[in-house]
Amino acid sequence: MATSSSSVSLLLISSLLLASLNEAKPSGPIVSGLSWTFYQKSCPNLESIVRKQLQKVFKKDIGQAAGLLRLHFHDCFVQGCDGSVLLEGSAAGPGEQQSIPNLTLRKQAFEIINDLRARVHKKCGRVVSCSDIVVLAARDSVVLSGGPDYDVPLGRRDGLGFATVNATLANLPPPFGNTTVILNSFGSKNLNAKETVALSGGHTIGISHCPAFTSRLYPTQDPTMDKTFAQNLKKACPTANSNNTTVLDIRSPNVFDNKYYVDLMNRQGLFTSDQDLYTDKRTRGIVTSFAVDQKLFFDEFAKAMIKMSQLSVLTGNQGEVRANCSVRNANNENFLASVVEEAVEEPGVWAGFM
Numbered sequence: 199m200a201t202s203s204s205s206v207s208l209l210l211i212s213s214l215l216l217a218s219l220n221e222a223k224p225s226g227p228i229v230s231g232l233s234w235t236f237y238q239k240s241c242p243n244l245e246s247i248v249r250k251q252l253q254k255v256f257k258k259d260i261g262q263a264a265g266l267l268r269l270h271f272h273d274c275f276v277q278g279c280d281g282s283v284l285l286e287g288s289a290a291g292p293g294e295q296q297s298i299p300n301l302t303l304r305k306q307a308f309e310i311i312n313d314l315r316a317r318v319h320k321k322c323g324r325v326v327s328c329s330d331i332v333v334l335a336a337r338d339s340v341v342l343s344g345g346p347d348y349d350v351p352l353g354r355r356d357g358l359g360f361a362t363v364n365a366t367l368a369n370l371p372p373p374f375g376n377t378t379v380i381l382n383s384f385g386s387k388n389l390n391a392k393e394t395v396a397l398s399g400g401h402t403i404g405i406s407h408c409p410a411f412t413s414r415l416y417p418t419q420d421p422t423m424d425k426t427f428a429q430n431l432k433k434a435c436p437t438a439n440s441n442n443t444t445v446l447d448i449r450s451p452n453v454f455d456n457k458y459y460v461d462l463m464n465r466q467g468l469f470t471s472d473q474d475l476y477t478d479k480r481t482r483g484i485v486t487s488f489a490v491d492q493k494l495f496f497d498e499f500a501k502a503m504i505k506m507s508q509l510s511v512l513t514g515n516q517g518e519v520r521a522n523c524s525v526r527n528a529n530n531e532n533f534l535a536s537v538v539e540e541a542v543e544e545p546g547v548w549a550g551f552m
């Protein structure tokens with residue numbers, strides 16, 4: 199499914215032209231401490247520095263957009279959008295240990311964020327948080343893959359510590375979860391069914407490793423899966439633990455569009471968590487509405503992303519602005535406050551996976 203670099207550039211150009219048409223106007227209240235114009239004085243070129251650099255990165259490999267979008271989701275669902283996912287030693291961060299479950303975030307996503315941080319701080323000084331850079335990178339990944347453009351509120355501060363492995367697993371929904379599991383997970387973040395279905399549309403770009411879905415193939419084939427689709431997945435993953443990847447959206451794997459929902463209606467969703475959104479009566483109508491109306495999907499996706507990007511954020515004097523996204527600032531006087539652990543949750547629904 200290689201996309202030629204010329205068609206990627208065309209895509210980049212056309213999404214730039216479309217950007218002004220698609221822009222979601224900021225509406226509704228935002229979390230106190232965040233602002234639509236937070237860096238207007240302190241780093242006026244922030245958004246153009248990030249977007250221009252990501253245009254270069256994606257021209258080489260549009261797959262990196264998916265890695266950055268997923269990084270943002272993982273940051274926000276575990277301990278809030280505080281950049282904790284980036285910290286060396288976090289369950290998902292660059293210091294990931296062999297002994298803990300592999301959450302398959304792309305190593306390059308961390309490198310891209312660190313590189314953006316260096317470019318931004320070179321121009322503006324250490325005023326922009328790593329957590330805000332993650333939010334901007336995710337938004338631009340959507341835009342530069344062909345999706346909607348939208349403003350994001352900024353002013354997040356970076357967390358001083360990361361979540362335990364168990365807390366990470368307890369907060370991230372598993373791909374083999376049914377709609378009840380997924381709605382409960384998103385509901386615990388105050389995201390409703392429509393927002394859950396819209397955000398699941400993030401799977402319109404990117405890839406998955408075999409073990410996330412092979413329980414639908416072996417030992418018995420999931421009867422809700424299209425038979426030809428299943429046969430092709432078995433070729434990509436001859437065994438349950440094959441070290442291979444496949445695309446999440448077979449119709450347009452590198453384009454941010456509404457084809458993911460068309461896949462679901464054709465029983466070609468990759469994960470149980472995807473396909474069951476069409477099987478379950480509570481979410482089926484929402485899937486159909488997005489499959490037939492891309493503008494509706496784009497509007498709901500942008501709104502839900504803005505909401506997700508404000509989950510348990512740190513603002514004002516909380517946390518810090520990291521000088522290096524991978525490590526907490528060395529001389530932080532709030533260190534003692536940060537070592538107070540939050541209650542440890544059991545991995546629950548993930549038990550036995552990986």
Ligand code: HEM
Nearest residue numbers: 264265268271302371372373397400404405406407410471
């Ligand atoms: C509904 C619950 C969700 C589940 C169970 C889930 C699970 C997964 C899994 C298992 C993978 C494959 C990882 C791998 O094996 O490499 C994946 C990939 C991905 N997810 Fe999700 N996810 C969910 C929601 C989201 C949301 C809300 C977003 C963003 C809005 C998102 C964006 C992505 C992207 C872009 C990829 C591709 C990453 C890449 O190519 O590196 N996911 N997801």
Ligand SMILES: *[C@@H]1O[C@H](CO)[C@@H](O)[C@H](O)[C@H]1NC(C)=O
Nearest residue numbers: 294296300301302303304305
């Ligand atoms: C974990 O994921 C990383 C990054 O995707 C990969 O390089 C590494 O090989 C994986 N480790 C295991 C044990 O699967």
Ligand SMILES: *[C@@H]1O[C@H](CO)[C@@H](O)[C@H](O)[C@H]1NC(C)=O
Nearest residue numbers: 362363364542543544545546
């Ligand atoms: C994490 O969860 C596992 C499995 O439920 C459990 O055995 C372990 O004790 C937990 N670890 C901590 C630190 O609570």
Ligand SMILES: *[C@@H]1O[C@H](CO)[C@@H](O)[C@H](O)[C@H]1NC(C)=O
Nearest residue numbers: 374375376377378379478547
């Ligand atoms: C969904 O999954 C949960 C947890 O595995 C299970 O208890 C429940 O029965 C399932 N619900 C449906 C409708 O299949």
Ligand SMILES: *[C@@H]1O[C@H](CO)[C@@H](O)[C@H](O)[C@H]1NC(C)=O
Nearest residue numbers: 433434435436440442443444
């Ligand atoms: C990986 O998947 C591709 C198809 O997606 C398949 O052609 C290839 O044989 C697979 N590789 C392995 C090692 O199974």
Ligand SMILES: *[C@@H]1O[C@H](CO)[C@@H](O)[C@H](O)[C@H]1NC(C)=O
Nearest residue numbers: 407408439440441442443444
């Ligand atoms: C899995 O595949 C990747 C490349 O696709 C390779 O770098 C890695 O070494 C492989 N891991 C194993 C355990 O074979």
Ligand SMILES: *[C@@H]1O[C@H](CO)[C@@H](O)[C@H](O)[C@H]1NC(C)=O
Nearest residue numbers: 286312316521522523524525
């Ligand atoms: C950031 O911290 C990591 C982890 O300590 C280190 O490997 C890396 O070199 C640091 N980067 C910079 C630019 O200092």
